[in-house]
Amino acid sequence: MNNEPENYLSEHSVRSWLLTTDHKxxxxxxxxxxxxxxxxxxxxAALMRLTLLNPTGDLVLPETYNKLFTLHGVLMVWFFxxxxxxxxxxxxxxxxxxxxxxxxxxxxxLLSWYLFNIGGLCVLYAVVVGGVDTGWTFYTPYSTTYxxxxxxxxxMGVFIAGFGSILTGLNFIVTIHKMRAPGLTWFRLPLFIWxxxxxxxxxxxATPVLAITLLAIAVERLWGVGIFDxxxxxxPVLFQHMFWxxxxxxxxxxxLPGMGVISEVIPCFSRKRIFGYHFVAFxxxxxxxxxxxxxxxxxxxxxxxxxxxxxxSVLSFIVAVPSAIKVFNWTATLYKGSIxxxxxxLYAFGFIGLFTIGGLTGLFLASIAVDVHLHDTYFVVAHxxxxxxxxxxxxxxxxxxxxxxxxxxxxxxxxxxxxAALVTFIGFNLTFFPQFLLGYLGQPRRYHAYPPEFQxxxxxxxxxxxxxxxxxxxxxxxxxWSLKYGQRAPxxxxxxxxxEWQTPSPPPSENFHETPIVTEExxxxxxxxxxxxxxxQHA
Amino acid sequence: xxxxxxxxxxxxxxxxxDWMFWALTAASLFICLLVFLPLxxxxxxxxxxxxxNRQLADVATWKIEVTWTLIPLVLVMALFAWSADAFFRMExxxxxxxxxxxxxKQWMWKLQHAEGPREINxxxxxxxxxxxxxxxxxxxxxxxxxxAFRMKQDxxxxxxxxxxxxxxxxxxxxxxxxxxxGTTHSAMVGWVHVMEPQDYTRWLAQGSPEPMAAQGQALFHxxxxxxxxxxxxxxxxxxxxxxxxxxxxLETKEFVMADDKYIRDSILLPASQIAAGYQNLMPSxxxxxxxxxxxELIAYIKSIANQAPEGSAP
Numbered sequence: 001m002n003n004e005p006e007n008y009l010s011e012h013s014v015r016s017w018l019l020t021t022d023h024k025x026x027x028x029x030x031x032x033x034x035x036x037x038x039x040x041x042x043x044x045a046a047l048m049r050l051t052l053l054n055p056t057g058d059l060v061l062p063e064t065y066n067k068l069f070t071l072h073g074v075l076m077v078w079f080f081x082x083x084x085x086x087x088x089x090x091x092x093x094x095x096x097x098x099x100x101x102x103x104x105x106x107x108x109x110l111l112s113w114y115l116f117n118i119g120g121l122c123v124l125y126a127v128v129v130g131g132v133d134t135g136w137t138f139y140t141p142y143s144t145t146y147x148x149x150x151x152x153x154x155x156m157g158v159f160i161a162g163f164g165s166i167l168t169g170l171n172f173i174v175t176i177h178k179m180r181a182p183g184l185t186w187f188r189l190p191l192f193i194w195x196x197x198x199x200x201x202x203x204x205x206a207t208p209v210l211a212i213t214l215l216a217i218a219v220e221r222l223w224g225v226g227i228f229d230x231x232x233x234x235x236p237v238l239f240q241h242m243f244w245x246x247x248x249x250x251x252x253x254x255x256l257p258g259m260g261v262i263s264e265v266i267p268c269f270s271r272k273r274i275f276g277y278h279f280v281a282f283x284x285x286x287x288x289x290x291x292x293x294x295x296x297x298x299x300x301x302x303x304x305x306x307x308x309x310x311x312x313s314v315l316s317f318i319v320a321v322p323s324a325i326k327v328f329n330w331t332a333t334l335y336k337g338s339i340x341x342x343x344x345x346l347y348a349f350g351f352i353g354l355f356t357i358g359g360l361t362g363l364f365l366a367s368i369a370v371d372v373h374l375h376d377t378y379f380v381v382a383h384x385x386x387x388x389x390x391x392x393x394x395x396x397x398x399x400x401x402x403x404x405x406x407x408x409x410x411x412x413x414x415x416x417x418x419x420a421a422l423v424t425f426i427g428f429n430l431t432f433f434p435q436f437l438l439g440y441l442g443q444p445r446r447y448h449a450y451p452p453e454f455q456x457x458x459x460x461x462x463x464x465x466x467x468x469x470x471x472x473x474x475x476x477x478x479x480x481w482s483l484k485y486g487q488r489a490p491x492x493x494x495x496x497x498x499x500e501w502q503t504p505s506p507p508p509s510e511n512f513h514e515t516p517i518v519t520e521e522x523x524x525x526x527x528x529x530x531x532x533x534x535x536x537q538h539a
Numbered sequence: 540x541x542x543x544x545x546x547x548x549x550x551x552x553x554x555x556x557d558w559m560f561w562a563l564t565a566a567s568l569f570i571c572l573l574v575f576l577p578l579x580x581x582x583x584x585x586x587x588x589x590x591x592n593r594q595l596a597d598v599a600t601w602k603i604e605v606t607w608t609l610i611p612l613v614l615v616m617a618l619f620a621w622s623a624d625a626f627f628r629m630e631x632x633x634x635x636x637x638x639x640x641x642x643x644k645q646w647m648w649k650l651q652h653a654e655g656p657r658e659i660n661x662x663x664x665x666x667x668x669x670x671x672x673x674x675x676x677x678x679x680x681x682x683x684x685x686x687a688f689r690m691k692q693d694x695x696x697x698x699x700x701x702x703x704x705x706x707x708x709x710x711x712x713x714x715x716x717x718x719x720x721g722t723t724h725s726a727m728v729g730w731v732h733v734m735e736p737q738d739y740t741r742w743l744a745q746g747s748p749e750p751m752a753a754q755g756q757a758l759f760h761x762x763x764x765x766x767x768x769x770x771x772x773x774x775x776x777x778x779x780x781x782x783x784x785x786x787x788x789l790e791t792k793e794f795v796m797a798d799d800k801y802i803r804d805s806i807l808l809p810a811s812q813i814a815a816g817y818q819n820l821m822p823s824x825x826x827x828x829x830x831x832x833x834x835e836l837i838a839y840i841k842s843i844a845n846q847a848p849e850g851s852a853p
Contacts, residue, residue: 062725360570
């Protein structure tokens with residue numbers, strides 16, 4: 001490393017990492033921590049899939065199975081998906097994309113990371129000392145009165161991590177408002193910034209409601225104050241309203257950043273200005289706003305009123321439109337481009353395919369009459385995994401590959417990258433497509449054992465999951481390999497337009513040696529000019 | 540091992556639900572083609588290094604944007620109208636349905652027919668007659684799901700929820716609990732047996748139990764309700780004849796509909812809604828009475844809904 005110019009990675013002491021206020025280092029700290037939570041949650045998923053190979057679920061006890069899906073849900077949602085793109089890639093690239101030295105509140109940024117991990121450790125502690133079997137949804141009165149286990153400890157973990165989320169959202173909003181480089185007007189911002197801005201709005205507005213809801217569970221569980229348990233004079237359905245008021249917008253926390261990554265990758269690898277910049281930008285805001293009023297579609301069969309169900313249904317249909325607009329604009333961007341199939345682009349193609357299927361199956365669930373049958377079946381499981389894994393994980397992987405040269409100063413092996421993207425795509429579809437059929441057949445979620453006629457689909461799904469696992473392991477291995485053996489990355493290996501590419505890889509601590517000045521709209525790509533290029537520099 | 544690709548279709552609602560499901564599938568496939576075909580076409584045609592015309596024509600992009608905003612909007616609004624209309628019909632139970640009470644508990648279903656028979660995890664019903672379930676839970680939230688009928692409804696403690704269906708095919712169909720309810724949630728399953736009407740009549744006659752209302756009447760006396768609410772009582776308590784299904788004036792000058800929920804609340808939380816002109820004298824029966832017994836009492840009070848309160852008529 002001593003032959004490299006000074007950069008943000010030059011200092012090596014543990015202290016320099018644990019007390020850093022550099023947004024880039026904090027991004028890496030987040031990356032390492034979410035990897036740990038992801039690994040634990042993935043092992044839980046693998047054990048579930050293995051158990052389900054057999055209709056009687058002989059591998060683990062029912063209690064254990066229930067604890068596994070709770071652990072999987074809690075960790076994947078709050079400790080992997082929500083922080084994945086915002087806290088890792090967002091932290092790393094937002095300040096660089098807008099030409100800033102750091103986020104607005106660097107110390108608060110570090111505090112977010114500590115809160116996040118204190119929360120994560122609480123959750124892991126709850127698991128080690130006995131586990132929790134409520135499901136990640138903590139439905140009452142099961143969670144407040146009937147469930148054994150360390151519910152309060154786990155809830156406190158999520159509660160504490162929530163404050164990390166709120167502070168991250170706040171930090172991003174202020175950073176984007178106040179720290180843009182000269183000339184970088186709102187409509188010159190990369191679309192990644194627009195989608196992270198929308199995400200941050202949701203983080204700040206919705207997460208406090210989750211905090212209140214979780215606190216209410218703890219209060220009822222510890223002191224018997226009747227809020228949700230009807231035996232104490234409470235209302236169990238009230239919990240669902242409060243929980244989904246946060247958790248449905250949280251779905252958009254988990255997908256908007258992914259859409260932001262795709263809006264960066266597609267123009268870059270098709271050498272075209274994005275089609276319909278303003279429509280893509282405002283559709284992010286529309287999703288964030290409308291997404292706050294659709295929570296009741298999780299409750300069509302909960303005994304909420306028929307009229308409330310109507311309103312939630314119509315709004316849920318409407319929220320599909322801005323997502324459709326994005327998909328159409330990405331597709332149109334390819335028209336007359338100069339398209340190359342580098343790894344990030346393969347993930348972006350995968351994203352469009354899977355997100356489209358995930359979105360369309362969402363229409364089934366918004367149709368109340370059909371949802372009555374599909375609700376709480378594997379159809380729902382398949383639907384949200386198409387969004388969460390097919391959408392968010394693929395875009396996270398795409399983004400990680402895209403910015404990996406910038407983050408580490410090294411190139412990953414391109415061929416391996418392409419193979420891994422393909423393996424992930426195939427494994428994912430084999431895992432989750434059969435679950436649509438299972439759900440339509442009537443297989444309920446969260447079943448440790450099931451009638452034998454469903455077995456074929458479960459076996460297919462488990463086979464797919466093992467392929468998917470390989471698709472996840474490959475990047476882990478070659479990313480680590482690339483840190484030592486990868487080719488040195490130039491400042492701008494993709495010949496991309498964003499400000500983050502105008503500084504060396506890895507960037508100096510202060511990001512830019514001199515503050516950039518912006519004079520143009522983003523995505524200034526020219527397909528004609530880029531034709532017949534020399535071989536890409538990493539080949 | 541029997542294997543299905545699609546679920547059995549055994550109720551009137553199932554037909555309509557499937558119709559919509561397949562229409563949605565067709566619409567989705569169409570939209571997939573609309574996205575994936577151009578995507579694949581562009582990806583191949585405009586791949587790097589290929590000699591093609593990449594000069595963009597000058598077109599008004601806002602027109603394109605408006606088109607692909609409005610068309611999906613119209614499409615989803617049409618889907619909404621269809622599904623909402625179907626849902627309204629699915630929610631309104633037909634009159635003259637067979638009535639069955641359902642109590643969910645961790646981890647079993649307890650059912651009782653209005654005619655009297657009780658069942659555990661099984662439900663026998665005749666072909667072609669609407670069946671209405673009135674459901675509650677004695678612990679956590681459950682959900683009564685019959686995939687072959689395309690019907691499910693949460694079963695919530697402290698509330699009565701309803702679900703109805705008209706079976707259209709003789710056979711044996713799964714009952715699943717669809718709302719996660721704890722350790723052996725996946726064992727909270729059972730069977731619906733749809734029988735020919737004459738077989739059903741025979742099945743009913745087997746045990747020859749008393750109808751639910753009669754069992755409720757027996758409880759009405761054994762639990763001491765009749766001591767105050769009975770005809771000869773000297774205590775000033777509201778008579779229950781002709782009560783069910785009527786608006787009741789309360790001390791608070793409000794009115795409340797005397798339905799299942801009101802009667803349940805009056806038994807468990809008598810102080811919460813005091814009928815106008817009466818005092819708060821009744822003790823709560825909470826902890827002394829099971830959900831099934833409350834449902835039997837309701838059946839009894841329902842059965843005397845058409846009688847005039849004795850002594851009030853000349």
